[in-house]
Amino acid sequence: MRRRQKHFLFGVFDDFEKARDVVSELKVLDLKEKVIDNIELYSPIEHPEVEEILGTFHQPIQRFTFFGAITGAVCAFLLVAAAAQSMFTVQPQGGKPVIPLPMDIVITYEGTIMFGVYSTIVAFLIYSGLPRRLKKYYSQKVSEDQIGIEVQIDPTKSDKARAVLEKCGAVEIREVTQ
Amino acid sequence: MSDYSMKDIEWAKINRDVLASLESPRKEFWIVLSVCIFLVLCGAAAEVYQYNEGLGTALMNKPHFWQLYISNFVFWIGMSHSGTLLSAILLLTHADWRKPIYRFAEAMTLFSILTAAIFPVIHLGRVWDMYWVLPYPNERGIWPNFRSPLLWDAAAITTYATSSILFLYVGMIPDLAICRDNAKGWRKKLYTALSIGWMGRASEWMAFRKTYVLLACFLVPLAVSVHSIVASDFAMSIMPDWHITSFPPYFVAGALYSGCAAIITLFVLLRYVFKFEDYMTTEIMDKTAKLTFAIAMVWNYLNLSEYASIWYSNDMFEKEVLLEKFFGPYHWVVWGMLLCALVAPFAMAFEKVRHNMWAMFWLSLVLQLGMWLERFQIVSPPLASNHEPWTWAVVWPGLIQLTITVASFGWFTMLFLIFCKVFPSVSMYEVKEMVFHRRKASSRTDMEDLDKVKDDMIKAEEGLS
Numbered sequence: 001m002r003r004r005q006k007h008f009l010f011g012v013f014d015d016f017e018k019a020r021d022v023v024s025e026l027k028v029l030d031l032k033e034k035v036i037d038n039i040e041l042y043s044p045i046e047h048p049e050v051e052e053i054l055g056t057f058h059q060p061i062q063r064f065t066f067f068g069a070i071t072g073a074v075c076a077f078l079l080v081a082a083a084a085q086s087m088f089t090v091q092p093q094g095g096k097p098v099i100p101l102p103m104d105i106v107i108t109y110e111g112t113i114m115f116g117v118y119s120t121i122v123a124f125l126i127y128s129g130l131p132r133r134l135k136k137y138y139s140q141k142v143s144e145d146q147i148g149i150e151v152q153i154d155p156t157k158s159d160k161a162r163a164v165l166e167k168c169g170a171v172e173i174r175e176v177t178q
Numbered sequence: 179m180s181d182y183s184m185k186d187i188e189w190a191k192i193n194r195d196v197l198a199s200l201e202s203p204r205k206e207f208w209i210v211l212s213v214c215i216f217l218v219l220c221g222a223a224a225e226v227y228q229y230n231e232g233l234g235t236a237l238m239n240k241p242h243f244w245q246l247y248i249s250n251f252v253f254w255i256g257m258s259h260s261g262t263l264l265s266a267i268l269l270l271t272h273a274d275w276r277k278p279i280y281r282f283a284e285a286m287t288l289f290s291i292l293t294a295a296i297f298p299v300i301h302l303g304r305v306w307d308m309y310w311v312l313p314y315p316n317e318r319g320i321w322p323n324f325r326s327p328l329l330w331d332a333a334a335i336t337t338y339a340t341s342s343i344l345f346l347y348v349g350m351i352p353d354l355a356i357c358r359d360n361a362k363g364w365r366k367k368l369y370t371a372l373s374i375g376w377m378g379r380a381s382e383w384m385a386f387r388k389t390y391v392l393l394a395c396f397l398v399p400l401a402v403s404v405h406s407i408v409a410s411d412f413a414m415s416i417m418p419d420w421h422i423t424s425f426p427p428y429f430v431a432g433a434l435y436s437g438c439a440a441i442i443t444l445f446v447l448l449r450y451v452f453k454f455e456d457y458m459t460t461e462i463m464d465k466t467a468k469l470t471f472a473i474a475m476v477w478n479y480l481n482l483s484e485y486a487s488i489w490y491s492n493d494m495f496e497k498e499v500l501l502e503k504f505f506g507p508y509h510w511v512v513w514g515m516l517l518c519a520l521v522a523p524f525a526m527a528f529e530k531v532r533h534n535m536w537a538m539f540w541l542s543l544v545l546q547l548g549m550w551l552e553r554f555q556i557v558s559p560p561l562a563s564n565h566e567p568w569t570w571a572v573v574w575p576g577l578i579q580l581t582i583t584v585a586s587f588g589w590f591t592m593l594f595l596i597f598c599k600v601f602p603s604v605s606m607y608e609v610k611e612m613v614f615h616r617r618k619a620s621s622r623t624d625m626e627d628l629d630k631v632k633d634d635m636i637k638a639e640e641g642l643s
Binding site for chain 2: 040041043044046047050059061065079086087089104110113114117124127128133135138140143150
């Protein structure tokens with residue numbers, strides 16, 4: 001089966017406020033004509049207020065962190081406890097406990113943090129969609145001082161979205177079908 | 179001093195300035211790098227000689243087996259603390275002045291820990307047996323002893339090194355994308371691979387920020403645990419002057435102190451070599467110096483309280499070792515430490531000193547010397563007068579140990595300079611954020627001032643009428 005082609009418009013703006021306006025106008029356009037599949041904002045710095053205009057991002061990274069840390073704690077404790085059991089069979093410990101908790105807590109603590117960090121990184125890669133190839137229409141200006149708005153749209157109606165981008169003061173508009 | 183300094187810097191200029199540091203440093207950069215490479219070669223020659231002739235060449239055939247290598251290990255582990263720990267704490271407390279300096283501080287952490295990790299290997303003598311520390315059983319079914327603080331060290335340092343690398347790398351991804359967009363040749367390939375396709379999409383930024391904060395939350399307790407565990411190498415023994423309850427916090431405070439001093443040294447060095455005057459400002463130096471001063475006072479308190487507890491406990495063994503430290507053969511090390519690390523930091527109480535870059539540079543070197551002497555006086559003097567008289571011996575480091583010690587400074591500086599030449603040592607996107615927020619705050623203040631003027635005028639008109 002042939003893959004459906006996607007059509008993108010990429011507008012570059014010199015101000016975050018202009019980008020905010022353009023997203024609002026595109027949303028109005030979508031409400032009227034249902035032509036926009038997705039809107040994405042590209043910026044050189046983080047704008048926490050972007051969730052107000054694009055909607056909330058569901059990225060439960062902290063759950064990965066939590067369960068990763070728990071797994072790390074259990075694995076590290078099992079390692080030292082099992083090693084202690086194994087040692088008990090070959091090296092008599094006298095009256096000392098086979099599994100000394102205060103000692104094992106140190107390794108368990110380190111294991112908790114190590115696995116917690118690794119699972120956080122895995123979650124980051126999953127939810128940020130990285131690693132990935134650069135998009136054809138990506139503009140280097142976005143990593144410098146400009147804001148980019150990517151609009152995935154029905155190709156037959158792209159003129160209307162382009163008009164919105166132009167009206168809001170786009171410095172440059174790129175159009176790609178892939 | 180204005181809270182809104184740096185607000186007028188253009189974002190494009192930030193990219194230009196930082197990217198220029200990857201291309202054209204001052205000629206002093208190459209001179210320092212050459213000296214460092216020479217020192218590393220000398221250290222390598224000393225290590226090869228020691229390897230062939232045995233540890234006796236490093237005077238390890240006396241009953242005094244822990245000396246300079248272990249002091250250096252503790253010193254470099256301590257140095258590694260400030261970078262990541264301060265970066266994480268300042269991130270969690272929203273201190274925006276960290277932004278121009280945290281990158282090189284985190285790099286400092288990484289290279290300090292790499293330098294520290296070399297010393298147990300050198301100290302071991304039988305380098306080929308280093309893998310015994312790995313957690314798997316030998317052919318007789320015997321596992322490494324997890325009850326030993328030395329193995330805790332291995333676990334803690336591995337965790338800290340990998341976590342610090344990931345923290346540094348994740349924080350660098352947006353900057354690597356900027357480098358990718360502006361580089362050519364091998365650099366382009368390197369940055370393309372490392373930036374893993376970062377484009378600054380909103381979803382990327384959101385995941386990035388969450389991840390970065392979560393990593394910071396892990397790194398703060400981790401950094402504290404690592405140096406506490408290094409302190410346990412000493413405190414878990416029953417040696418007088420080592421078996422001290424306050425050793426872990428004392429080590430952590432000392433680590434932060436020496437790390438902050440190192441940050442100041444590198445701050446001035448990078449500012450000069452890469453012409454970062456616009457970003458590494460007097461305001462930031464002032465805050466870093468105040469922080470260092472505060473940490474120095476914590477360290478002073480813990481140091482003095484340790485002496486006081488030994489003195490008032492009246493334990494004869496502890497007291498004898500303490501007196502021996504102050505008046506015995508190692509006395510100049512202890513007095514030197516007190517002068518450099520306890521008295522010298524009071525210079526930072528003066529604003530004139532804090533605002534003078536080169537004064538801070540030399541002062542930071544004095545503080546680091548003090549902290550290095552502190553590591554030495556923790557390790558050596560107690561070994562020269564402990565519970566077992568047959569082991570009493572005053573041993574001074576020989577040429578091999580000293581060469582390897584000096585080489586470690588060369589090794590650290592060489593790695594650090596290479597890092598700064600290949601990767602941006604100032605975080606471009608964070609400085610942009612700082613500029614953006616300061617500009618916003620400044621315009622808000624201007625508006626408030628304008629409103630105030632309007633109100634005053636209205637009141638004045640009302641008064642006239």
